[in-house]
Amino acid sequence: MNESTTSDTEATRSAPPPAPLTSPVTSKPRSTRKRVVSSVIFAAVALVGVLVVLYAWQLPPFASPIESTENAQVKGQTTLIGPQLSGYVYEVPVQDFQFVKAGDLLVRLDDRIYRQRLDQAIAQLAVQKASLANNLQQRRSAEATIGQRQAELQNSIAQSRKSAADLRRNQALVTDGSVSKSELDVTRAADAQANAAVAEARAVLQIAREDLQTVIVNRGSLEASVANAQAAIELARIDLDNTRIVAPRDGQLGQIGVRLGAYVNSGAQLMALVPEQRWIVANMKETQMAHVRLGQPVSFTVDALDGHEMHGHVQRISPAAGSEFSLLPADNATGNFVKISQRIPVRIVVDADQPMLEHLRPGMSVVVSIDTSADGDVPPDPAVR
Incomplete structure (x- = not known):
């Protein structure tokens, strides 16, 4: 009994003293600091995310005066070449993608x-000219005939006067038996015959005058026929010239769609001619047009030229959104309206x-960037208003 008590007492003395208990007042500030640090980190991450979004969308305070779009293409006045006449192709002296000058022969028809x-x-x-000359001769002949008929009338009148005088004299002499x-x-x-001859001469003279009037009237018709024949010559000459299809301006040809000996119809497309003049049409969103003005400088990169940067300036702005020029313009007067940002073409x-x-x-x-911070130095085009 005493031995067991003694061993317990020695074991108790040899055991290490218990560790002191942690005070709750000391652990609470540590957890508070952790929460503060976590909140600061989260707020910083959120702020960075918001700034990234604002920068990506170019919203304040990162708004830029540069308005850009990828919806842009190079444009040119492509001319479709076709014949004004129908016929067989006699000559094609040009080849695909050839450079030509204005007036160069492209195709010749038979x-x-x-x-x-x-x-x-x-x-x-x-x-017709011979007929007109004959009409002139007929007029001269008719005028001469009128002169002859007038002389015959004067002769008939003289004969009538003589016969009338003879009649009066004989009437006076018949009373005394002479x-x-x-x-x-x-x-x-x-006397009666003389009077009839006068009437006949007057009628013949009137006929001659009517014949002259007919010749004069026919001359107007013949002159019109001559003018018509001259116009027919000009039309025939134009048709002959149109058998030679020439380049209307300087430029480069596209693919040649006609071959030697082929029959072509009037208006058929034979080839395309692209002139040297180039411009850009950028379809800007309507939300980008607030500060776009004529004459503002533009820089653009061309995909086909390995992103080579070139420069230009705003020349014209479309009078309406591109959708207004479509075959079937959008009608928003319905119950299922969905707002879609429209595009404004800019030349x-x-x-x-x-x-x-x-x-x-x-x-x-091309990718277009317009510097809207510039005022522009090109006056508005009255044709665009």
Whole structure:
């Protein structure tokens, strides 16, 4: 009993003293500091995220005066070349993608028929001119005939006056028996014949005058026929010239869609001609147009030129959104309206004397950036208003 008590007492003495208990007042500030640090880190991350979003969307305070869009293409006045006449292709002296000058021969049609038509028109003009000359001769003849008929009328009048005088004299002499009644009857018949001759001469003179008027009227018709024949010659000459299809301006040809000996119809597309003039059409969002003005400087990069940067300036702004020029304009007067940001086409003229300018081709995609901080120095175009 005493031995066990003694061993317990020794074990108790040899055991290490218990560790002191942690005070609750000391652990509470540590947890508070952890929460504060976590809150600060979270707030910093959130702030950075918000700033990144604002920068990505170019919102204040990161708003930029540069308005950019990828919805832009190089444009050019592509001309479709086609014949005004139908016929067989006689010559094609050009090749695909060839550079040509204004007036260069592109295609020549078989012109034999049109040459014959021109010769026929020239011959018809000669016929009409001969008819006109004949009309002039007819007028002179008619005028001479009128002179002759007038002389005949004067002669008939003179004969009538003489017969009338003879009749009066014989009537006076018949009373004293100097002239017999039979002689008086002969005188009366002669006077009647003279009066009839005067009436006939007047009628013949009137017919001659009507013939002259007919000749004069016919001259107007013949002059119109001559003018018509001259116009026919001009039309035939135009048709003959149209058998030669020439370049209307300087530029580069597209693919040649016609071959030697082929039959082509009037208006058929044979090839395309792209002139050297180039410009950019950028379809800007309506929300980007608040500060876009004419004359503002523009920089753009061309995808096909390995992102080469070129420069220009705003030349014109479309009078309406692009959707207004579509075949079926949108009608928002419905119950299922969804607001969609519209696009406003902006025409950008390319500055001259730049490297790589000759490599621009219509249809190329470009990325456009407009500096809206500039005021612009080009006056508004009245045609755009």
